[in-house]
Amino acid sequence: MAKRKKAAKGAGTSGPPTKKGGAAAAAGRERKIEIPPAGRAARSADRREAILAAALDEFSERGFEAARLDDVARRASIAKGTIYLYFRDKETLFQELLRTMLTPIIGGFEALGQADVPAKQLAEHMRDVFVKEVFETRRKDVIRLMISEGRRFPKLAEFYYREVLSRIFEALRAILKRGAERGEVPEQLVEFPQLMAAPGLVAIVWTGLFADLAPLDVRRMMQAHIDILFAPRSLS
Amino acid sequence: MAKRKKAAKGAGTSGPPTKKGGAAAAAGRERKIEIPPAGRAARSADRREAILAAALDEFSERGFEAARLDDVARRASIAKGTIYLYFRDKETLFQELLRTMLTPIIGGFEALGQADVPAKQLAEHMRDVFVKEVFETRRKDVIRLMISEGRRFPKLAEFYYREVLSRIFEALRAILKRGAERGEVPEQLVEFPQLMAAPGLVAIVWTGLFADLAPLDVRRMMQAHIDILFAPRSLS
DNA sequence: TAAATATGACTGACTAGTCAGTCATATTTT
DNA sequence: AAAATATGACTGACTAGTCAGTCATATTTA
The missing domain is CATH 1.10.10.60 (Homeodomain-like)
Structure with a gap:
């Protein structure tokens, strides 16, 4: 459909593609395949x-x-x-956005699984990483998007679970297992590492909804949580 | 979103509008036609x-x-x-839906705040109520909607906080306070009742996103959480 | 080197459709 | 019959995605 060109064609400022002398043109046939x-x-x-x-x-x-x-x-x-x-389209843009922002955080957490340090110390370090790299950055928004829209993008949820969550939880489990063996941490946490990560979720959701109504001191909440989990326990 | 806000006559938040004279519609608090x-x-x-x-x-x-x-x-x-x-419109329908579904759960939880029973027992009861009245009903979906869309409906978030969350947390706080005084429960929980409720949030979000990928035994997770929180603790 | 030519990144008017909200008309209740 | 309700065709604001055309830059030719 001819749309409508507003710009008056500039009377051939520069020659439009007039095939011109065929002989000469034919010469350089192939394109250079350079970067x-x-x-x-x-x-x-x-x-x-x-x-x-x-x-x-x-x-x-x-x-x-x-x-x-x-x-x-x-x-x-x-x-x-x-x-x-x-x-390709809006959906692809959305998915690429989440992928791009989420992928980088994996490595950092995974590395922590290796270190052989008291579990509580590790937990506190993870909390710092979370606060600094997620909660105080745009990644918090990305995770919020994941939470809000993930249900309607099963592929994305799967990606997030496979590439991010399962890895982090793997590392977490390793830490917790070691901690449990040393009696630093209750055994139940090994089976449900979600309980360890829960305050992170609370932080993101709470601040998204109630930041103005009831501000939440995320760092302190997470510290309280750690203090509870890693408190010395009586024998059961 | 609403494209054009025309006069939008009649139709309050609820109840069939009396289209009659525009004046009459907005009239009294209660419906003119009782019984x-x-x-x-x-x-x-x-x-x-x-x-x-x-x-x-x-x-x-x-x-x-x-x-x-x-x-x-x-x-x-x-x-x-x-x-x-x-x-009145799509937004009102949405808000009414959440209000209608959420309002009923308040009472039950609030009542629990009164009972003078060991905190752990209360916690287990709350867990049962949550699983039965929220997690295993459509209310779970409503809360998911609140989480997903609440950010774009500040009024709704405020309603939810004021009418639901703050009340539940009030009750929770009372229970936890008593529990802390008796040494049944770590003191930090009194300041951050969110930590007590966190597994509920985890349950709703997790099952929404990863139900197929990694099923979660919500009841057992919540039990593990309670066991951790209410485990006998060494003196600090 | 300069002119001629080719490339493809970029643009934005446009198409094809979607869907919230309306209202003239039809149905049911009193 | 009149009033109260209900219907669904219709309107028009809105937007994802397209594509013919432009132009800055790269490449080739003279």
């Missing part, structure tokens, strides 16, 4: 990042359904069509 | 319930934005327009 110019590649990566950043803002402010790609584009200072050069 | 013919009132209440039930299905399956009122109507076996005889 794309650095400039373009870099620009491309920047664009992608800008889109993801804008998407994070919009998605966490309005939710997946209500977020408008027009707004994402505006926020990223690009045209809407450009988004589709980088992501 | 309406049984048949009518009953039918009306049924309709309202049917709509709410259908809305719960649709909202929890698709989320607030994606849920279609056409589907709600179909599910309730009524015409779409009928919904608007009972609820």
Whole structure:
């Protein structure tokens, strides 16, 4: 459909593709298969990042359904069509966003599983990592998105479980098991590491809903939790 | 979201609107027509319930934005327009749904705060109530909706906090305080009753996202949690 | 090196559809 | 019959996704 060109064609400022003398053109047939110019590649990566950043803002402010790609584009200072050069569709953009933000946190937690240190100390370190790397960053918003929308994206939930949660819990279990053997920690925690991570979830959900109504001192709550779990226990 | 806010006559938060003179509609607190013919009132209440039930299905399956009122109507076996005889708009329907489902659970929990029984026993009773009245009912879905969408409905979050959470936590605090004084329970819990309720949140979120991937025995998890919290403790 | 040519990233007007909310009409109740 | 209810076709605001066209930059040719 001819849309309607507003711009008057500039009377051939620069020659449009006139096939011109066939002989000469035929010469350089094949394309050089070289790496794309650095400039373009870099620009491309920047664009992608800008889109993801804008998407994070919009998605966490309005939710997946209500977020408008027009707004994402505006926020990223690009045209809407450009988004589709980088992501197949809205859903893919959403999923890529979560994947991109969540993947990096895995390594850090996993490494902790190895260290052979008193469990309580490890727990306190994990709490610090959580507060600093998740709760005080945009990752908190990403996890909130996961919690809010994950149900409608089973693939995403699976990814999150497989790539993030199960690994963290694996590490956690190792720590807790060692701790339980030394009597530092109740045995039940080994079976339900969720109980160890629960305050992190509470923190994210609570602050999302009631930050103004009833502020929560997340760090202190997590400390209290650790103090309870790792308190010296009587023999049972 | 609502596209255009027209005058939106009549239709309060609940009850069929009296379309009559616009003035009359907004009139008194209580309905003008008290003790309406049984048949009518009953039918009306049924309709309202049917709509709410259908809305719960649709909202929890698709989320607030994606849920279609056409589907709600179909599910309730009524015409779409009928919904608007009972609820002002989609948002009101949503909020009424949450209010209606959540309000009843308050009483039960609050009553527990009074009983003078060992804290652990109370905790186990609360767990039973939670499992039976929340986790094994549709209320679990309602709370999931609250968690997922609450952020975009600050009024609703406030209602939930004021009418539900703060009351439950009040009762919880009373129990925990007594328990702490008797040394049954660590003192930190009094300051952060959230730590007591955390497994409930974990249960709802976890089963929503990972039910298939990694089933969770909620009852046992909650029991483990109670066992940890109420384990005999060494003097500190 | 400069001019000519080719590339593909980028744009945004546009299409095709969706769905909340309305209202003229129909049905039921009194 | 009149009033109260219910219906569902209809409207129009809104938006995901498309694609013909542009233009800055890269590549080739002279």
